[in-house]
Amino acid sequence: MAVDTLQAEIERALASMGVESPSVALERPRHPEHGDWATNVAMTLSKALRRSPRQIADDLVERIDHAAAGISSAEVAGPGFINFRLSTGYVRDGLARIVTEGDAFGRSDAGQGRAVNVEFVSANPTGPLHIGHGRQAALGDAVSELLAWSGWKVHREFYYNDAGEQINKLARSVWARYQQAVGAEIEFPADGYHGSYVGEIAQQMVAEHGERFKGDDGPEAMDAMRVYAVRVLREEQNRDLDGFGVRFDEYFLESSLYSGGRVEDTIRRLRETGYVYEKDGAVWLKTTEFGDDKDRVMVKSTGHPTYFLPDVAYHVTKWERGFHRAINVQGSDHHGTTARVRAGLQALGLPTGYPEYVLHQMVLVMRGGQEVKFSKRAGDYVTMRELYDEVGVDVARYFFLMRRAEAQLTFDLDLALEQSDRNPVYKVQYAYARMSSIFRRAEVDASTLDPASADLGLLAHESETDLVKLMMRFPEEVAISAEAHTPHSICSYLEEVAGAVNSWYHAGNRDASLRVIGADVSPEQSRARLVLARGVQTVLRNGLSVLGISAPERMDRDEEPAAEAQAA
Known part of the structure; x- marks a missing residue:
């Protein structure tokens, strides 16, 4: 990633200034005219080095090797900020890397093959899956895929509450x-x-x-x-x-915790910790010792365990199965159980923060400005199947993912069915299909395109360089989204890429010399722009793949532009 190359060179330059183990934070400037990256490291080091931030920044800029950092300039601004601009050579090489790596672009080995258990959906088998389960299925599957792209060995698990x-x-x-x-x-x-x-x-x-x-x-x-x-x-x-395109590696039955003696064994082990006491005929766990707001009943006076106890037993099995990292994707109604489940696990010696949680809010389905409340079969809720049968799996998955999990989601059926750029998933997929149409018109097999055979330095127009820089961010976006469990960030990124693709594409409609193919375009320029189009395909296809959504080669739209001139 560009940020890694730049960060490494800044750290080397700081080391030459006598700064040991420097911590360098890079961020994107709010205004593009300020550059591609910025750091305030000079300001954070001012006290330790007993120099003004401006002096440190000036010294640091002089020591940075531009070629090694992949930048064309480093400028000191304000009280000591440093703004960096990527070099054209680094951008050119970035595009070549995108095309060369293809389906692997965006993948990393950050997880080093370590095991992670992702549990999601886990619906009671008491009725058809509802739209909340649909959102959870899309979220869990996308979180799993992001982790897989980041080098984790992902185990997708469904916990069947078949008891109670x-x-x-x-x-x-x-x-x-x-x-x-x-x-x-x-x-x-x-x-x-x-x-x-x-x-x-x-x-x-x-x-x-x-x-x-x-x-x-x-x-x-x-x-x-x-x-x-x-x-x-x-x-x-x-x-x-x-x-819906969601599959699991394992279906774990709650009933097996009882039939296999795991619940009783967990009660016994908790009693041995010293965190258990009896009051009012019930057995209590001192969950307040682990941050809960009050102690919780573990076994009722009737002798039956409360609902969080089998959850503790279940997560013990995850740990014992080798999943020392576990992520639960659940509805916001589980918010009250997270502290007590973690408390029970900590009492048994498992680490703080195990498991991790992604809690999502409810889904509101709207049509014509009115809420759609009832299903034909379920009677009192909309089923997942009815929803994706109406709008399609790709659209349903994207709409479930495009908002932050903890935000309530309004699923607009009218927008979901619209075939125009107002529909965000259509906008992204159409940008991919548009690139495919360029290759068809050019009669070029995109899969055989070799970036080494093109002079990518010819991609000098602002719409081209901005697009390549944006595409180079994809590995960074995957890494951040995987760590934060935020697939909605990938949706936002893909929409941003699609917008930049449209700007580049329509620049060719306004200026014939900027087209991919045409009388005003040299064969060398055409080949370079075909490589750019292939890079666009790679990033959009890989991003959609992370979300479990297809990248169609052809699409129709409600309103065709008057002139699709780019490859004419």
Whole structure:
């Protein structure tokens, strides 16, 4: 990355000034006219060196090797800021690297192959996946992919909550619909699941078992309803996720924590820590010792564990399976459980901050300015499948990802269906398709283009150099987004690239000498610009790949420009 090259040279120059182990922070100036990078390191060193920031900055600038830093200039500004501009040679080499590395451009080995467990979706198998699960599926998959691009060995995991009161309620709901289907006069429970999918499952039970369980509310009948309903809904959820392009390495069953004795073992181990006490017939954990606002009940007076205890047991299994880094992508309703789960794990000796959390806010679906609230099958919510069947998987995934996870997301169906640059995912994909159209018109196979055969120094127009500099940022954007778990940053970056692509493309419509191919363009200029177009394809394709979104070669649009002259 350009920032790494520049930083290394600044640190070398500071070392020559007697500064040991310097810490250099580089940032992008707010105004492009101030350069490509800036640092305030001279100001931070003023006290230690007992010199004015301006003197330190002047001395540092004189010592920096421009060629080694990849810059054309280093200028001192204000009280001691230093502004840097990348050299044309470094920009030229950057474009060649983008094209040469191709699908690998943006990848790094920062994770060094270490294992990380990313748990996401983890929906109760009590109904179809809703749009909140859709946002979580897109987020979890993108976070996983960002980590994979950064050299981590990612294990995608789905935790099935197939035990507890919600599953019992599902069994009672299916049982009631089954009884009604076989002619028994049964009132449906008020707190049951009212979606039509419950009736569908009950009808399948009738087809398979006839009236075998008519009037029978015993353990065998309820267990049969529970097992059948969970299996059917798990299969449906898996199909919906598969259709959304999301796959998992492991499905972990909550019930296995009980059947395998993990919950009981966790209770025993916590008792041995000295952080457990009994009060009011319940067993408590001193979670306040680890930053929680109050102690929490671990085992109720009934003898049943509270809901956070199996979560502690589950995360112990993650640690023991070798996942010493774990990330949970969950809804904001899990906010209250994070402190107590971490407290339980710290009591058992696991490190502070394990696991990491990405908590997302709810999704509001709008059409024509009105909220869309209900599903045809689920009854009281919009399903993930219905949403992506209507707008398409690419659009659904992008819209779920384009806002910060902790911000509420308004999913505008009208905008999602629009085929114009107002639709952000369309804008990005169309920029890629537009480059593909250039190669078709030029009758050039983009995959065979060799940047070494082109004089990239001919890319001197501001729209060209600005675009290349922006594309060179991609590895940096991936690294930052992977570390911060912020795939929305990749969306913002891709939209910025698409905007720069449009500026470059339309510059050729206004000035024939700036076109990729044409009578006013030399063969050498044309080849250089074809390499630039290939670089655009590489960055957009790789960025969309990180998000799990396709890069189409051809696209239509609602409003075709009057003149698509670039490659004419």
